Amino acid sequence: MRITGSARIAAAAPEQIFRLLLDPAVLSKCLPGCEGLERTGEDEYRMRMKAVIGAVSGAFDGTVRLSDQKAPQSFRMAVEGSGRIGFVKGEGLLKLAGQDGGTEIAYDGEVQVGGMIASVGQRLLDATARMIIRRFFTRLSEEAGQ
Amino acid sequence: MIPQNFDYAAPSTIEEALELLADPEAKALAGGMSLIPLMKLRLAAPGRLVDLRRIAGLREIRQDDGALRIGALVTHSEIESSPLVRSRCPLLAETASHIGDLQVRNAGTIGGSIAHNDPAADYPAALFALEAKVKVAGKGTERTLPLEELVVDAMVTALEPGELITEVIVPVEAASTGTSYQKMRQPASGFAIVGVAARLEKSNGRIGSVRVGVTGLGPSGFRARRVEELLDGTAGSDGEIREAAAVVAEGVEANADLHASADYRRHLAQVFTVRAIRAALARAS
Amino acid sequence: MATTVTKTEPIVGKGVRRKEDPRLITGTATYVDDIEMPGMRYAAILRSPHAAAKILRIETSAAAAHPGVVAVFTGDDTRDVGPVPCAASLPGLRAPEHKVLATDRVYYVGHPVAVVVAADRYVAQDALDLIEVEYEPQPAVADPEKALEPGAPAVHPEWPDNRAFTYQHEGGDAAKAFAEADVVVKQRIVSQRLIPTAMETRGVVAAWDAGMRTLTLHSSTQIPHLMRSLVAAMVGMPENRLRVVTPEVGGGFGSKLNVYAEEALLAWISMRIGKPVKWIESRRENYQATIHGRGHVDYYELAARKDGTILGLKAKIIQDCGAYHQLLTPAIPTLSLLMAPGIYRFRNVSAEIIGVFTNCVPTDAYRGAGRPEATHCIERMVDLLAAELKMDPAEIRLKNFPGPDEFPFETGTGLSYDSGDYAAPLKKAMEIAGYEGLREEQRRARNEGRFLGIGISTYGEICALGPSSALPAGGWESATVRVEPSGKVTVATGTSPHGQGEETSFAQIVADELGVDLDDVEVIHGDTGIVQYGIGTFGSRTLAVGGTAIHYACQDLKTKIKQWGAMLLESDDVRFEGGACVCNKTGKSVPLAEIAAAAYRALKLPPGAEPGLVATRFWEPSNFTFPFGAHIAVTEVDPETGQVEIKRYVAVDDCGRIINPLLVAGQIHGGVAQGLGQALYEEAVYDENGQLVTGELMDYAVPKATMVPHIESSHTETPSPVNPLGVKGVGEAGTIGCSPAVVNSVVDALSPLGVKHIDMPLTPEKLWRLIAKGGQA
Structure with missing residues (x-):
C-alpha cells in the first residue's frame, strides 16, 4: 500500500519540526497508541504500541529507525511492528519545507501489511492508515504549539 | 473464529448499564453486527459485554414536538417497516432497507451503527441529510448533540468512555418534501x-x-x-x-x-x- | 399367489422432489461438526501469516502449560506423517515434499505450522495465541507470470525457475494451418483464481479405538474411499483398519475432492493421544488453506479463413499451481488442454502448459476443473474472430460445428466426442431469446447511446470421468443393489453425493428397474465400513458412471429374481415386470416381496442359485461423455457507473437423457450462479507480498440470490452411447457455459467503443475506466 500526502503545521518552522520529529519523547507522544520508545542504537528505537481504533484493538511490538537525515529538509523513517493480529512494515521519506512561517510536511511511503489485519481488514486499511497519520500530525502540531 | 473469554451482563436499566460501562474493559453490545465479528476474529477483546437489549424504552419510536425520537436499540428492519417512520421520515426508512441483508437488518440497531461509525455504513447519509441529533447518556449526565459533532473520524466518535447513545432524533418531514x-x-x-x-x-x-x-x-x-x-x-x-x-x-x-x-x-x-x-x-x- | 400385476408408471424422467430435502431443511441432517463423542478433544491450527519465511524457532511451552491443553505438536513431531499426496503424474513433474506441518520453512499464508489439542475449542484457540514463532521473512511471489521472470523469488529454493512442469501437445499440423490462414486473432486471457466457498467448511473427527486398533475418520469429503487408502498410507496403518465416514457434506465443488494435511494430522493425533479429536475449519482458514480454483493466464491464437472457417489453434496455458501440488493440481490444466478446441471442427492444435509455483495456496479442481478456463478462452477467441471478420457470432459458430452425422468425432487433442448435435441448442437458445429481435433492439439502444450486449457461448465438456486410463485412481464405479427380506431395496453406491440429489435419481432408476416405490429404495453412500470400495463424486460422473453401475447391478439382480420367480411359479417361462415375476403361459405372478422372502428363507433353492438377493457391479465406461449446450446472456452496462445488469439469461443444455428434470434445473441454476460469480464478482486477490487480501466473505463476493437473474433454462436431449442410461452429466455445465456468455455479452455491449476483450471479473470500476477512456485499456 502506497501512502502519500502532506500535512501543514502552522506555528513552527522546519528546523523546529525536524527537531521534534527526531525526538523520541515527542514521537512517542504523537504516534497513536505508542506506549513508549526505548533507544536501542543510533536513531533506532524499540516501540510498544497499543492501537485502538473504535472497537478494534491490537498490541504491536516493533522498531522505529530514522535514516538519511538532512536537517532540516528530509529524513527517512522505517517502522516495523508485529502482534497477534498481524504485522506492519513501512518505510517512507518525509520532506519538510517552510511555508508562511509554518511547515509543509510531505510524506511518501510504502506500507506492507500482513496477517489478520491484511486478510480481513482490507475494507478499512486505507481509511485507518490515513486516520493514524492525521492523528499523528494533529498531535505534532500540538507539540509544536507548546 | 472464536472470541476470547469475556464476562457478560444484561442490565435492565440505563443506569445499571452506565454503571457497568464505567469499567474501561467493558463494551456495550447492541445488535452485535459489527462487534461480534470483530470479537470472533479477536480484533476486539472486551473483558465484558454489556448487552443493552433488555433495557426497556430503548426500542421505541415516537413522535414528539415535530420530531421522531427513535430509541437506540430500534433495529434496521423496524425502521424500514415502521408506519410512523415510513410516513413521517421516509428517507430513513428507505435507507434502512438498503442495509446489509435481512439478517443484519433484523439484528442491527441504529444506535449501534452510529456508535460504530463505519465509514461505509448507510445511515450517516440519511442522518446528515436530516440534520439528525443524537441523545447521549453518561453516568449522571445527558446531552443532545448534532450528528456532525458526534462523528469524528473513521470508527471514531465524540462519545466519552462509558457513554451510550440512547436516542436518535430526526425531524418529521412535510408530505411535500x-x-x-x-x-x-x-x-x-x-x-x-x-x-x-x-x-x-x-x-x-x-x-x-x-x-x-x-x-x-x-x-x-x-x-x-x-x-x-x-x-x-x-x-x-x-x-x-x-x-x-x-x-x-x-x-x-x-x-x-x-x-x-x-x-x-x-x-x-x-x-x-x-x-x-x-x-x-x-x-x- | 396374485394373478394381477400392477403396472407402475416409470418414474425416470419425472421431476420428483429430492428424498434428501426433508432432513436438510428441517435441520436434522448430521454434518461433521454435529458429531460429539465421549472424551472428545478439539484441535486448532496455527498458520503462517507470511507467504514465504524461514522458521527460526517455535516456542510452544506456554501453550502446552495453558490449563486445558492436552498437547501441542509442531512439524518436528509429525515428520513421519504424510506426505500430503499428489496423485497426478506428468513427465518431469516437480513435486515438492508436502509435510502435514511446516518444518523449516513456510510457503504460503495459511501454511499449517503447529496444532494445539485441548479440552474444548475455546481453550485450543486461546492457546494458539501463546505459541511464539520466530520467522525470517523471505521474498515471495504471488503472480504466476512474475514467478516465471528471471530473478523472481524462488518459491522452492531447489527450483529457481519456479516451473513445476511443462507439457506439450501437437495435434494435426498447426504450423501449416497458421501459414495458410487469412486471419489470425491473438489474445491474452486471464481466468482468475477463485475460492470455492462451500457453505460448510472442511472438518474432521478422528477416533482411534485402542482396543480394536481401528481408526474411524469422519470427514467432509467427496472421496471417502480414496481418502481411506491415502490417509492409511500417510499415517502408516493398514487400510482395512481405517474406516472413513462421510456424513452430510455442505458443498464441495471440487474443494473436497482432495486429501489434505488435516485429515492425516487428526488421524495421527487421535492415535497419539488415544482420544477422539475434532477440527472444524473456520471460514478464514477455508479461504487461506483449502484449494483455490482456476488461476490461469492463457495466450491463445486462432487461425481462420476469411469465410470464418477455423483452421487451427495455438495455446500457451500458464497454470498457477500455488506452493504445492494437492491431489490433482497438475492434472487440472491438462483438462483445459484437452478441451481447448471447444466443440469446433478444426483439428490443428499446438498447445503447451506451464505449471508455475507461487507463494499461494495450491489450486486444484473447482466446479468445471480446467474446462471453464478452456471454454472461456475458445469462446472468447471465436467472438474475437467474428469481430475481426465482421461476422455474427452465432453464424460463425454454426459454420464451425461438426454435423450430427460426424460422431463419434475425433478431436485434435485426442478425444472422441461421443454424440452431439451442437447446432440444436444454439438454435433453440436463439429462438427462446428472440435473437434477431434482440439485435434489432441493440441497434436502437446504440442509437440512444446505451450499451446493450448480446453474448453467446456454445460449450462442450468432458464428463463422466472416466475410463481408468484417464484417472489416477481408476475411472470405474461400484454399486450393490440388495433386495432385503421384506422386499425393500437398499442401494450402496461407491460415489459420494453431497448435494447433487443422487439419493433421489438413483432411487428413480432402481424403482423403475425393480418395479418398486421410490420410497422403498434407500441409497447409502459415504461410509467405507458399509459400502464396497468406490471412487467418489466429481467430474460430473456420479449418475453416468455410478448410476450405470447401479443399472447393471439391477440387471444381474433381475436375472436372479427371475430364477426364484420361475421356481416359485413352477414355470420355465417367466418375465419380471412391474415389481413381480409373471408366468408367460398362465399369467400367474409372484411379487418381489414374496420372492425376497423365499430367497432369504431359502428352504428350497433354484438350480445353481445362492440364498439372498444381492448383486454387486463394478463398471468402467469405455469413454468420457461430452455434454454440450448454448447460453445467451443479454446485458446492459451503466455508462455512468460501469455496473452490469443481466437482462436475460437463456441456457439450453444437452446433458443426454434426463433422469430428473428438477435436479438438472437445480444444477444449471447453481452452476450459472457460480459462473456469474467468476464473470462479475469473484477473485482471490493476493497482494505482491503474497498476502491473501480477500480473506473473508466481507471482501470476497460470491453472488447472493438477489444477484442472480432469472434463468430461462431449456434442453435438448442427445443420448450418450457410452452408457445404457444415455446420460452425460450436468454438475458443471452451468458454470462452464456461463462466464463466456456474460463476458462476450459485455464486450459486445462495449464494442462500439472498440473494446475487444476484458478480463474477469467485470467489476464496475474496470468497465467505468474502459468507458471513460473510450475503450482503451
Missing part, C-alpha cells in the same frame, strides 16, 4: 461503496431546503454543504443538478480499497448525488 437514498453496494458485504441521501422541497418551481448527506466516500459521513448551496433556489434542471453534484467530493479525502479506488469513489459520489437529487425532486410536490 422529496427524499431519496441512492447507493452502490459493495458486492461482498453490502456496505455502501458510496451512498447519497437527498431531501428537498419545491415551491414555485424552485428548489429549497436542500440537504445532501454522503457516506462511503470519506473517513466519515458528511453533509455536502457546497452541493446544497449550489442547488438551493435553482429550478432543478439537469444541468443545474449536475453542476451542483460536481463539487460533492471537493475537499474530501476519498477512501480507497479493493472494491473501488479513490478516483472511482469521487466519480460515483457525483453520479449518485445526481441520482438522489433527481429522485428526490421527482417525489417532491
Whole structure:
C-alpha cells in the first residue's frame, strides 16, 4: 500500500519540526497508541504500541529507525511492528519545507501489511492508515504549539 | 473464529448499564453486527459485554414536538417497516432497507451503527441529510448533540468512555418534501461503496431546503454543504443538478480499497448525488 | 399367489422432489461438526501469516502449560506423517515434499505450522495465541507470470525457475494451418483464481479405538474411499483398519475432492493421544488453506479463413499451481488442454502448459476443473474472430460445428466426442431469446447511446470421468443393489453425493428397474465400513458412471429374481415386470416381496442359485461423455457507473437423457450462479507480498440470490452411447457455459467503443475506466 500526502503545521518552522520529529519523547507522544520508545542504537528505537481504533484493538511490538537525515529538509523513517493480529512494515521519506512561517510536511511511503489485519481488514486499511497519520500530525502540531 | 473469554451482563436499566460501562474493559453490545465479528476474529477483546437489549424504552419510536425520537436499540428492519417512520421520515426508512441483508437488518440497531461509525455504513447519509441529533447518556449526565459533532473520524466518535447513545432524533418531514437514498453496494458485504441521501422541497418551481448527506466516500459521513448551496433556489434542471453534484467530493479525502479506488469513489459520489437529487425532486410536490 | 400385476408408471424422467430435502431443511441432517463423542478433544491450527519465511524457532511451552491443553505438536513431531499426496503424474513433474506441518520453512499464508489439542475449542484457540514463532521473512511471489521472470523469488529454493512442469501437445499440423490462414486473432486471457466457498467448511473427527486398533475418520469429503487408502498410507496403518465416514457434506465443488494435511494430522493425533479429536475449519482458514480454483493466464491464437472457417489453434496455458501440488493440481490444466478446441471442427492444435509455483495456496479442481478456463478462452477467441471478420457470432459458430452425422468425432487433442448435435441448442437458445429481435433492439439502444450486449457461448465438456486410463485412481464405479427380506431395496453406491440429489435419481432408476416405490429404495453412500470400495463424486460422473453401475447391478439382480420367480411359479417361462415375476403361459405372478422372502428363507433353492438377493457391479465406461449446450446472456452496462445488469439469461443444455428434470434445473441454476460469480464478482486477490487480501466473505463476493437473474433454462436431449442410461452429466455445465456468455455479452455491449476483450471479473470500476477512456485499456 502506497501512502502519500502532506500535512501543514502552522506555528513552527522546519528546523523546529525536524527537531521534534527526531525526538523520541515527542514521537512517542504523537504516534497513536505508542506506549513508549526505548533507544536501542543510533536513531533506532524499540516501540510498544497499543492501537485502538473504535472497537478494534491490537498490541504491536516493533522498531522505529530514522535514516538519511538532512536537517532540516528530509529524513527517512522505517517502522516495523508485529502482534497477534498481524504485522506492519513501512518505510517512507518525509520532506519538510517552510511555508508562511509554518511547515509543509510531505510524506511518501510504502506500507506492507500482513496477517489478520491484511486478510480481513482490507475494507478499512486505507481509511485507518490515513486516520493514524492525521492523528499523528494533529498531535505534532500540538507539540509544536507548546 | 472464536472470541476470547469475556464476562457478560444484561442490565435492565440505563443506569445499571452506565454503571457497568464505567469499567474501561467493558463494551456495550447492541445488535452485535459489527462487534461480534470483530470479537470472533479477536480484533476486539472486551473483558465484558454489556448487552443493552433488555433495557426497556430503548426500542421505541415516537413522535414528539415535530420530531421522531427513535430509541437506540430500534433495529434496521423496524425502521424500514415502521408506519410512523415510513410516513413521517421516509428517507430513513428507505435507507434502512438498503442495509446489509435481512439478517443484519433484523439484528442491527441504529444506535449501534452510529456508535460504530463505519465509514461505509448507510445511515450517516440519511442522518446528515436530516440534520439528525443524537441523545447521549453518561453516568449522571445527558446531552443532545448534532450528528456532525458526534462523528469524528473513521470508527471514531465524540462519545466519552462509558457513554451510550440512547436516542436518535430526526425531524418529521412535510408530505411535500422529496427524499431519496441512492447507493452502490459493495458486492461482498453490502456496505455502501458510496451512498447519497437527498431531501428537498419545491415551491414555485424552485428548489429549497436542500440537504445532501454522503457516506462511503470519506473517513466519515458528511453533509455536502457546497452541493446544497449550489442547488438551493435553482429550478432543478439537469444541468443545474449536475453542476451542483460536481463539487460533492471537493475537499474530501476519498477512501480507497479493493472494491473501488479513490478516483472511482469521487466519480460515483457525483453520479449518485445526481441520482438522489433527481429522485428526490421527482417525489417532491 | 396374485394373478394381477400392477403396472407402475416409470418414474425416470419425472421431476420428483429430492428424498434428501426433508432432513436438510428441517435441520436434522448430521454434518461433521454435529458429531460429539465421549472424551472428545478439539484441535486448532496455527498458520503462517507470511507467504514465504524461514522458521527460526517455535516456542510452544506456554501453550502446552495453558490449563486445558492436552498437547501441542509442531512439524518436528509429525515428520513421519504424510506426505500430503499428489496423485497426478506428468513427465518431469516437480513435486515438492508436502509435510502435514511446516518444518523449516513456510510457503504460503495459511501454511499449517503447529496444532494445539485441548479440552474444548475455546481453550485450543486461546492457546494458539501463546505459541511464539520466530520467522525470517523471505521474498515471495504471488503472480504466476512474475514467478516465471528471471530473478523472481524462488518459491522452492531447489527450483529457481519456479516451473513445476511443462507439457506439450501437437495435434494435426498447426504450423501449416497458421501459414495458410487469412486471419489470425491473438489474445491474452486471464481466468482468475477463485475460492470455492462451500457453505460448510472442511472438518474432521478422528477416533482411534485402542482396543480394536481401528481408526474411524469422519470427514467432509467427496472421496471417502480414496481418502481411506491415502490417509492409511500417510499415517502408516493398514487400510482395512481405517474406516472413513462421510456424513452430510455442505458443498464441495471440487474443494473436497482432495486429501489434505488435516485429515492425516487428526488421524495421527487421535492415535497419539488415544482420544477422539475434532477440527472444524473456520471460514478464514477455508479461504487461506483449502484449494483455490482456476488461476490461469492463457495466450491463445486462432487461425481462420476469411469465410470464418477455423483452421487451427495455438495455446500457451500458464497454470498457477500455488506452493504445492494437492491431489490433482497438475492434472487440472491438462483438462483445459484437452478441451481447448471447444466443440469446433478444426483439428490443428499446438498447445503447451506451464505449471508455475507461487507463494499461494495450491489450486486444484473447482466446479468445471480446467474446462471453464478452456471454454472461456475458445469462446472468447471465436467472438474475437467474428469481430475481426465482421461476422455474427452465432453464424460463425454454426459454420464451425461438426454435423450430427460426424460422431463419434475425433478431436485434435485426442478425444472422441461421443454424440452431439451442437447446432440444436444454439438454435433453440436463439429462438427462446428472440435473437434477431434482440439485435434489432441493440441497434436502437446504440442509437440512444446505451450499451446493450448480446453474448453467446456454445460449450462442450468432458464428463463422466472416466475410463481408468484417464484417472489416477481408476475411472470405474461400484454399486450393490440388495433386495432385503421384506422386499425393500437398499442401494450402496461407491460415489459420494453431497448435494447433487443422487439419493433421489438413483432411487428413480432402481424403482423403475425393480418395479418398486421410490420410497422403498434407500441409497447409502459415504461410509467405507458399509459400502464396497468406490471412487467418489466429481467430474460430473456420479449418475453416468455410478448410476450405470447401479443399472447393471439391477440387471444381474433381475436375472436372479427371475430364477426364484420361475421356481416359485413352477414355470420355465417367466418375465419380471412391474415389481413381480409373471408366468408367460398362465399369467400367474409372484411379487418381489414374496420372492425376497423365499430367497432369504431359502428352504428350497433354484438350480445353481445362492440364498439372498444381492448383486454387486463394478463398471468402467469405455469413454468420457461430452455434454454440450448454448447460453445467451443479454446485458446492459451503466455508462455512468460501469455496473452490469443481466437482462436475460437463456441456457439450453444437452446433458443426454434426463433422469430428473428438477435436479438438472437445480444444477444449471447453481452452476450459472457460480459462473456469474467468476464473470462479475469473484477473485482471490493476493497482494505482491503474497498476502491473501480477500480473506473473508466481507471482501470476497460470491453472488447472493438477489444477484442472480432469472434463468430461462431449456434442453435438448442427445443420448450418450457410452452408457445404457444415455446420460452425460450436468454438475458443471452451468458454470462452464456461463462466464463466456456474460463476458462476450459485455464486450459486445462495449464494442462500439472498440473494446475487444476484458478480463474477469467485470467489476464496475474496470468497465467505468474502459468507458471513460473510450475503450482503451
